[in-house]
Amino acid sequence: MTVRIVTDSTCDLPEGRRQVAGVVTVPLRLHFGDREFRDRVDLDDLQFLERLSSAKQPPRTSQPPPGDFEEVYRRLLVAPDDEVVSIHIAAALSGTVGSATVAAAAVDPERIHVVDSRTVSLGTGLQVLAAIELAEQGRSAPEIVAELASMPQRTGIICLLDTLHYLQLGGRIGKVQAMVGSVLSIKPIISLGEDGAVVPIGRVRSRAVGIRRLSELLVEHRPLARCGVLYVGDPADAERLLQDARGTFPGMDILLQHASPVIGSHCGPGTLAYCYLEARS
Amino acid sequence: MKRPVEGTILSVGRDAARAAQKSLDRGGDLSQLAEAVVAEAWAAVERSRDQMEVLREAGVVDAGGFGLAVILTAIAERVAGPGPGPVALKAEGGGGSGVARPTVVRPRGAAAAVAPEGGFGYCTEFALVGAQMEALEIRSRLGDEAxxxxxxxxxxxxxxxxxxxxxxPWELLSRAAQLGKIERLKVEDMTAQHHEAQGRGAAPTVAPGLLPLAVVTVAQGEGFRELLLGLGAATVVEGGQSLNPSTEQILQGIEAAQATEVVLLPNNANLVLVAEQAAGICAREAAVVPSRNLPQGIAALLAFDPGSPLEVNRFRMERAMGGVHAIEVTRAVRDSQIGDRQVEAGALIGMLDGRLVSAGAEINQVVLAALGELPDGSVEVVTLYRGADVETEVGEELERAIRVRFPGLEVERHDGGQALYQFIISAE
Structure with a gap:
């Protein structure tokens, strides 16, 4: 009996970890004008950012077609008691869960469990990581799904943006604009809610102060079970966030990952973020 | 401590104590003693100006002594005054050569609206004769309340x-009787006093606010006012040239915010005490985040989150304040010194976080020198707030000069519209 894990390209668990555990990642589609690309297959993160910087309109993303999921599920269900746990970006943000569910129903609804992670990026990634560990311990798919259920409400992503431009481009500036609304140049700190809502949680005048503020905000969520650093573009400052977190949480395995286009397109290059999973109370 | 240095809090305390003794010797009662103590404390504060080298140079009185005198004034008012409730002091503008001595503000209505459970207790006063021990020893023998x-x-x-x-009081008195002879005993029922005071003037009812939490801040200059409102301050109290509104004005600003709870940002080191007093006597729940200048106030305001509790805001705002340096450019009102350099009245001076660090004939020179005092790499963004009487071109010139001297810095310019300060600058 093997439990196999499936996820999608928005999942920001570092690729190495996914590969080692045999996780299969199904790519979303990115649309720049008429051109369509499979996320992180036809277009890597850097190439995506290059296109983003010259894009006059924001890129669209769409879910993988059910056919992609069907092909993967059939391939993975080898032995009669094999199971699949398929963990994906919040249904509120993408039709990916819907697509996977259609495929699961067509292939084998009893043995394929589609999970709405109710979060994004590394938030989804942390659930994938948990599933990997539980599968290695020999837990069954229903048990794994039950464990994952408590994670969304303990998960948070806090981002320092370098500019408001991409939020504006993507039409998500709303509340942030009100908070910032000033003649002063301000870098916002936002959190990403499970329904994809962008919630302003801070404002700073300089990147250095912003980096410090991110660390201060992270500490407010202690005790943590897990933590990771996300960045868009240049990794230099991400290293600092990593060191800060290592200092605050010695011994914790802190992940570092370039953020997928779902974050990159809304927040833009220069974005730095912590993703955290609070410990169970 | 046995031989206090003249012109410090210790010498003011010693002089005040001597006055207390003299009053006792003359057979004065507690309120006469209190009066004598307060009068002598303020005289000693005034004397401190000439007693210490550094105070004389700067032409100011000792801050610690000043603070002690304020406390003694408050105690005297409490002890000899009408009854329970907080004592409010109002800072007078410092004009002329005398030190600006606070006056007592009688709170309108009863500030303490409700007596605590079990009442206020008894105000118990007496002279203890013949106990050969120091005050501290007596306090510990008389028990917790002492x-x-x-x-x-x-x-x-x-x-x-x-x-x-x-x-x-009977417990206190029986312990005192073990120590010495009790004379001139007076015991008053404070709960009864309180009810009497209440009857005379009912406490104003506090309507719940329209907002749960708001920031009330002090500023001068139209530009600063707009900026602070734009960043989310509910009301901006006009501070006047010296950024020194009265307690009354601050209280009005608090009421105008129409919030259940309020955070006060005084934006002036000299205003912090007054703000604390206002926070203490106003009917709303108010906390002071002790911003000492406008850059600190702006940094604190940026950290304000109306959705978080008052205490969380207070903590975050104070922390944010600590991350910014302020440079204030103005003209020296008196001769003073930086190190061994003489600075004449009328010269342009630069204050970095309240400390005089540079002086000169030109604004650029003064600002660059002040910026130079900050550790390399510690500053990323410099924001220049132009004063009301300064030409735009001067600001442009200053920006250019800063970019040349410090190529890595981001420089922003805004109109502060303030009087007195050619430029107020934040460096963070």
């Missing part, structure tokens, strides 16, 4: 005046 901050035990071994608020 060790409370509001209790007074003053005098010298052999003759101590004791003034304590206690729910069980």
């Amino acid at each position: 060790e409370d901050d509001s209790a007074l035990v003053v005098g010298e071994p052999g003759l101590m005046h004791v003034h304590v608020h206690t729910k069980e």
